[in-house]
Amino acid sequence: MNMHNVSWVRQDMVSPSARPDRQNGRLEWTRKNLFNGWVSTFLTLASVAAILWLAVAVAPWLGNSVWQATSLAECRQLLDGAPGACWAVIRDRWPQLLFGFYPPHLYWRPVLAFALLFAAFAPVLFRSPPARALWFSAVYPGIAYWLIWGGSLWFPTAVYLGFAVAVGLISLSARISHGFAISVAILGAVLWWLYAVEPLTSTANALLPITLDVVASRDIGGFLLSIVIGVTGIAMSLPLGILLALGRRSSLPLIHLLSVVFIEFIRGVPLITLLFTASLLLNYFLPPGTNFDLILRVVIMVTLFASAYMAEVIRGGLAALPRGQYEAAEALGLDYWKAQRLVILPQALKISIPGIVNSFIGLFKDTTLVMFIGLLDPIALAAAIRANTNWQGIYWELFIFIGAVFFVFCFGMSRYSMYLERRLKTDHR
Amino acid sequence: MTNTMTLQALAQDDRLDPAKAAVEITAVNKWYGEFHVLRDINLTVRRGERIVICGPSGSGKSTMIRCINRLEQHQSGTIVVDGIELSNDLKKIDDVRREVGMVFQHFNLFPHLTILQNCMLAPIWVRKMPESEAKELAMHFLEKVRIPDQAHKFPGQLSGGQQQRVAIARSLCMKPRLMLFDEPTSALDPEMIKEVLDTMIELAEEGMTMLCVTHEMGFAQAVADRVIFMDQGQIIEQNEPKAFFSAPQSERTRTFLGQILGH
Ligand SMILES: Nc1ncnc2c1ncn2[C@@H]1O[C@H](COP(=O)(O)OP(=O)(O)OP(=O)(O)O)[C@@H](O)[C@H]1O
């Protein structure tokens, strides 16, 4: 063709052809990604060497695993001086690692609660959850509490009635003013919980006893404890974090100030300090004789701690939305809460999914810190197992097992968040 | 100029009277910090009137029409929309926003909702319309802007022109009495500008009250009842389009028109 003329018209069309072989072969990929220059070649070789060395070091230990033994001494005898893992400790003690000192004949109760947990989380999996599923999610905390701690079914029922009282008070006093209705409702619910729950439970129980054997909080341990603290913390820190994030962006000075102070204070203090506060200091402040369960106190502290981080993550998502989204929602006549719920939060939360799940994973792993205030989380139980003469001196196997279980949970959350991000990706950018 | 007090007093009976004002802006001033952005604005828009607002960048056109649905707050003067005076009363603001539709330069569709959901959102949640009715309404207006077949796509999958037409349909679903347009075509490629303008012309022909910030002078000549020229936060000149373009009175207007029509 002649490119020197200004005017030019293509005469024959070029039909598509295959890409040259040399550029998409496996060899080409290897050369480009692994041996592209001497630095990359060196790094590739060094990495391969490191992996090989690790495999050679660990393989015999794993290969000689002992599964059947009742003590470390027996393991050593069976191994006869060869290196080998003594997984028998897991086989011997796994119920304890899972449940702590929960009475063995009642194991079905936490297991049932755990199974129902998936049903309670089902609405999250659906695009538009059926109303009945939402009802189950709402009553699940009560059921789970009753199954794990036992006692009278009337106790969680009476606690739930406190919410009904609040709703009733709101609808009664809503005509006067919005803020007044909310204050009355909160006050009413708190009074109900303080003064009505106890007598109501005992009266109802006298009339119609529906009880399970009581299990004390100090007997609950292992992964059961981690999951109780982790799941409650996760489920409560998200809504609290959302409120704090909205509060921090609020134009009302008092709400803004309270949110900022709360977030900055909680973020500035180590979790372990808050846990010690929960276990020791609260005893001074609470009226003597009140029986405020230690696990409940820890759950509250963990939730507050996680919600401060959550708030900052969500605030990032809120800040990432263009102002036009707020304006369009306002211009359509949506009020503040509707605009937040229908337009702003769905987008902001979607942007924040990686950060939110990051906080969830952090929270779940932080539950191991409760060992320092005397609760029996899996790590504390590992120490308890080692204290037994049979298993004195065993470390790796217990920690590898605990680490593996935590990994399964955290990796599961991570994969689920990636799936969620893909499913919610509608912006087609 | 009509007296504001009587207008308010008669608001209930007045609502359908075409002779009465849809918007009445009286002696409005607004500041951003120390910057005096709107200076003594007086403007009355009658029902069914189509007004085009033009002026150089930064002259306060957007600010003025955003004051009408209280996206911006003015510091002095009164703005009465459809008989409701704008104040800090949230309920009144909601009442006004219900009656006033707005179309933005950057469309501002909700990217996490489908086109249909975008249109159904406000009727369902603000007008408390049953879902089936809202859907019917949304489809009606999507047909009107000629994109019913895209109803189940997401905004990100549509061209700019299509998105802007959806934004118009979304506003119309609230059955507004007044539509505000803030440079609806200036983020669009030339071939898409026409499809949006056509939709707007159709709307104007149906008698919708419109306030439109635009530099599309062809549109102004075709549909406007009045053209308003703003500069430095003030209304400098207003006239019917023919006179405005053929015989601008003020020097500033002449310079401005020379700049945008000159080349
Ligand atoms: N939020 C704000 N804070 C401070 N100044 C602002 C703000 N919004 C706008 N301004 C200023 O107010 C003036 C008027 O802005 P406005 O957006 O109303 O102009 P405009 O006439 O719509 O211009 P354009 O044609 O560029 O859209 C500009 O000088 C702008 O810099």
Ligand SMILES: [Mg+2]
């Ligand atoms: Mg503007």
